[in-house]
Amino acid sequence: MTKxxxxxxxxxxxxxxxxxxxxxxxxxSFAKDHYDLLLFSPVIFVALFGLYALTxxxxxxxxxxxxxxxxxxxxxxxxxxxxxxxxxxxKFKTVQ
Amino acid sequence: xxxxDKYSILLPTYNEVENxxxxxxxxIKHMNASGYPYEIIIIDDGSPDGTLEAAKxxxxxxxxxxxxxxxxxKKLGLGTAYIHGIKHATGNYIIIMDADLSHHPKFxxxxxxxxxxxxxxxxxxxxxxxxxxxxxxxxxxKLISRGANLLTQILLRPGVSDLxxxxxxxxxxxxxxxxxxxxxxxxxxxxxxxVRARQRRYTxxxxxxxxxxxxxxxxxxxxxxxIQFARSLLYLFATT
Ligand SMILES: Nc1nc2c(ncn2[C@@H]2O[C@H](COP(=O)(O)OP(=O)(O)O)[C@@H](O)[C@H]2O)c(=O)[nH]1
Ligand SMILES: [Mg+2]
Numbered sequence: 641m642t643k644x645x646x647x648x649x650x651x652x653x654x655x656x657x658x659x660x661x662x663x664x665x666x667x668x669s670f671a672k673d674h675y676d677l678l679l680f681s682p683v684i685f686v687a688l689f690g691l692y693a694l695t696x697x698x699x700x701x702x703x704x705x706x707x708x709x710x711x712x713x714x715x716x717x718x719x720x721x722x723x724x725x726x727x728x729x730x731k732f733k734t735v736q
Numbered sequence: 737x738x739x740x741d742k743y744s745i746l747l748p749t750y751n752e753v754e755n756x757x758x759x760x761x762x763x764i765k766h767m768n769a770s771g772y773p774y775e776i777i778i779i780d781d782g783s784p785d786g787t788l789e790a791a792k793x794x795x796x797x798x799x800x801x802x803x804x805x806x807x808x809x810k811k812l813g814l815g816t817a818y819i820h821g822i823k824h825a826t827g828n829y830i831i832i833m834d835a836d837l838s839h840h841p842k843f844x845x846x847x848x849x850x851x852x853x854x855x856x857x858x859x860x861x862x863x864x865x866x867x868x869x870x871x872x873x874x875x876x877x878k879l880i881s882r883g884a885n886l887l888t889q890i891l892l893r894p895g896v897s898d899l900x901x902x903x904x905x906x907x908x909x910x911x912x913x914x915x916x917x918x919x920x921x922x923x924x925x926x927x928x929x930x931v932r933a934r935q936r937r938y939t940x941x942x943x944x945x946x947x948x949x950x951x952x953x954x955x956x957x958x959x960x961x962x963i964q965f966a967r968s969l970l971y972l973f974a975t976t
Contacts, residue, residue, distance in 0.1 A: 643892055644974045693886060700882045705869025710946035714837060718951070721761035728797050733753050733786055 872949030
């Protein structure tokens with residue numbers, strides 16, 4: 641099953657349950673007492689999920705490791721490499 | 737413990753004349769220290785900047801058993817560069833990495849140890865978990881990267897944290913099979929590879945890596961990256 645099919649299956653199932661509750665095909669008191677909440681629940685769910693995703697992304701952006709030491713270490717290694725290679729007779733192409 | 741494992745490191749290059757000597761020097765240093773048998777295969781696509789001449793000099797210094805040159809006439813793209821390299825690889829494991837110094841050879845030993853710990857089919861470097869990270873990216877680039885990554889995680893649930901990274905170790909036969917099953921070009925190719933690997937139930941290990949954005953030269957994959965990414969994501973969403 642492709643991911644698309646999985647999504648369609650899950651969304652379809654949830655949608656069917658939601659509709660059944662809403663039209664009271666599934667007998668329940670919740671739908672009668674909280675009709676508006678039930679009606680808007682998909683929108684509320686998507687909005688909350690969007691908010692969660694946005695928060696998560698921002699949190700991850702701000703905590704993204706900058707690897708400053710790795711960059712400094714690399715700069716030192718570049719110098720070492722150049723020195724050592726030159727000793728071994730490597731001719732660097734001079735770029736202007 | 738006797739072992740006949742050998743690691744073939746594929747290094748595709750296009751206009752990397754400044755980076756190549758440094759990356760080779762680092763590779764030799766770290767691979768010699770690790771003690772594992774290895775070879776470095778340089779696949780240069782007719783770079784006009786003289787990368788191949790630099791590679792020839794390096795081959796003289798380090799020997800033809802360590803540095804193998806498999807140049808091609810003209811720029812034919814990364815995917816086919818890997819295929820070309822694999823054909824000439826004598827190792828049973830393949831390591832692919834960029835030659836632009838954003839992938840540091842010091843991590844290769846960790847990849848190898850990770851692979852051996854649970855006989856993984858693939859080990860991939862990851863910038864997104866543990867001690868992994870990126871140097872040289874501004875807020876916008878980080879935001880796009882993190883956003884695209886989360887979206888991919890939600891839609892595809894690939895079970896791998898870094899899909900577009902190209903610092904990986906593969907069992908040779910698995911890489912050969914995978915490459916044949918992939919249709920993408922460019923950097924989304926890496927994403928397709930790892931998603932198809934999951935689909936085929938290959939086992940994948942992850943090693944956090946620090947990614948230092950290229951110091952010399954410029955990236956060859958710019959421009960329409962986001963559109964390319966979105967199309968590829970939808971394609972994989974519908975087909976895997
Ligand atoms: N042989 C070959 N190497 C390439 C080609 N395009 C890119 N490369 C190399 O592939 C690696 C990754 O490319 P880069 O431009 O750094 O991509 P980025 O890191 O995604 O921006 C570098 O080592 C490049 O020199 C190509 O068409 N042929
Ligand atoms: Mg790069």
